[in-house]
Amino acid sequence: xxxxxHKHILExxxxxxxxxxxxxIKETWFIVITSNNKKGIxxxxxxxxxxxxxxxxxxxxxxxxxENIHLxxxxxxxxxxxxxxxxxxxxxxxKSLESDAPFLLFPSKFTEGNDSIPINGLxxxxxxxxxxxxxxxxxxxxxxxxxxxxxxxxxxxxLALLAYIRSQFSKExxxxxxxxxxxxxxxxxxxxxxxxxxxxxxxxxxPIKQGQSLVMRELxxxxxxxxxxxxxxxxIFDVTEKKKILLTIQPQYIILKPSLIGxxxxxxxxxxxxxELNIGWWITSALESNxxxxxxxxxxxxxxxxxxxxxxxxxxxxxxxxxxxxxxxxTLSYKPNQKWVVPYLDVTN
Numbered sequence: 001x002x003x004x005x006h007k008h009i010l011e012x013x014x015x016x017x018x019x020x021x022x023x024x025i026k027e028t029w030f031i032v033i034t035s036n037n038k039k040g041i042x043x044x045x046x047x048x049x050x051x052x053x054x055x056x057x058x059x060x061x062x063x064x065x066x067e068n069i070h071l072x073x074x075x076x077x078x079x080x081x082x083x084x085x086x087x088x089x090x091x092x093x094x095k096s097l098e099s100d101a102p103f104l105l106f107p108s109k110f111t112e113g114n115d116s117i118p119i120n121g122l123x124x125x126x127x128x129x130x131x132x133x134x135x136x137x138x139x140x141x142x143x144x145x146x147x148x149x150x151x152x153x154x155x156x157x158x159l160a161l162l163a164y165i166r167s168q169f170s171k172e173x174x175x176x177x178x179x180x181x182x183x184x185x186x187x188x189x190x191x192x193x194x195x196x197x198x199x200x201x202x203x204x205x206x207p208i209k210q211g212q213s214l215v216m217r218e219l220x221x222x223x224x225x226x227x228x229x230x231x232x233x234x235x236i237f238d239v240t241e242k243k244k245i246l247l248t249i250q251p252q253y254i255i256l257k258p259s260l261i262g263x264x265x266x267x268x269x270x271x272x273x274x275x276e277l278n279i280g281w282w283i284t285s286a287l288e289s290n291x292x293x294x295x296x297x298x299x300x301x302x303x304x305x306x307x308x309x310x311x312x313x314x315x316x317x318x319x320x321x322x323x324x325x326x327x328x329x330x331t332l333s334y335k336p337n338q339k340w341v342v343p344y345l346d347v348t349n
Contacts, residue, residue, distance in 0.1 A: 001035040003043075003069035005062045010289055010317045026317070029062055031086075031093045033069060033267065038255050040097025041342070043292035044089030045259050051082040051286075052235040052260070061086060077265060081237045090264030092295045103294055103340050110301040116331035117301055118308040120177060123148040128157045135165060142329035145175040145202075147310035151183025155192065161200040171200035173310065182209035182231055189219055195211070197224035198305045203253055206230040210272075226252035230284075235262050238252070243273045254279060255310070257286040258296055271303070284310030290323035297325060297332055 009025040028045035073094040080087045097107045109115035116255030150158045203226040210231040229251045324338035
């Protein structure tokens with residue numbers, strides 16, 4: 001058994017805005033395992049300034065992982081606790097290697113093309129008119145759940161956009177989620193939540209910056225609309241600590257990004273604790289290529305959640321991997337008759 005890694009720079013079709021800045025590229029790495037003339041492929045993707053493993057020694061750790069691939073997935077997962085995106089890439093690559101086809105990780109009605117996953121339509125930050133046009137496009141594309149990133153433009157303008165949606169569609173027709181990415185100050189957060197609640201929102205993600213658990217607990221206790229933790233989960237490796245943070249904050253929801261929290265195993269640990277504590281959850285991609293998105297989608301389908309998931313990011317790039325993972329009518333589908341094309345890795349099926 002041997003392994004190699006390959007860097008791939010994903011380029012956004014249009015610079016995409018969050019409260020942390022403008023995204024123009026997304027770095028990712030593919031791990032390819034070869035054994036007995038079979039290949040398995042996994043994706044290790046980091047989000048600069050957000051991923052806990054955005055570190056100078058990241059590529060060195062990737063090299064170490066490939067040199068020690070013989071240790072197997074369980075030992076490697078434990079050794080890579082401070083590198084959750086590599087944990088995920090390794091899990092994915094081994095699952096791929098063991099599968100009948102390199103991209104068929106969790107066979108199901110989804111991979112057969114007989115079922116789909118409801119997803120939210122993502123509205124990126126930008127000028128008011130740009131955001132409004134995105135909203136119109138998503139509605140035209142058949143989405144009945146829209147997630148809008150807020151916190152970068154004038155708050156009144158963001159409220160006006162929410163008012164526009166609600167003037168056209170009730171909460172029974174369109175589910176509205178917002179994501180602040182920690183943009184609100186602790187002093188203003190509760191008042192802003194009150195103003196947002198007027199528009200019948202499903203939830204708000206991470207209203208204040210992570211690492212303020214007692215303030216967040218108070219917000220979750222007083223909030224007029226459900227709060228979902230996102231960035232708050234990053235960098236918590238131990239199961240005991242995971243349970244402690246959820247018991248402390250007591251959020252209404254948590255949002256799970258496998259690349260940021262230790263792959264399938266790390267995600268499942270959070271789900272088990274959340275369900276024990278009666279906390280809702282859904283899964284979101286972290287701007288992976290179609291290779292990572294495919295793995296997350298197949299895993300997510302197996303969990304049989306009835307909530308819209310955050311898996312609509314595959315069409316953001318000019319140079320994504322050609323894949324049969326398709327967004328249509330507000331859902332993510334898998335087209336088994338379409339081909340995967342990963343030419344420079346010599347992996348196709």
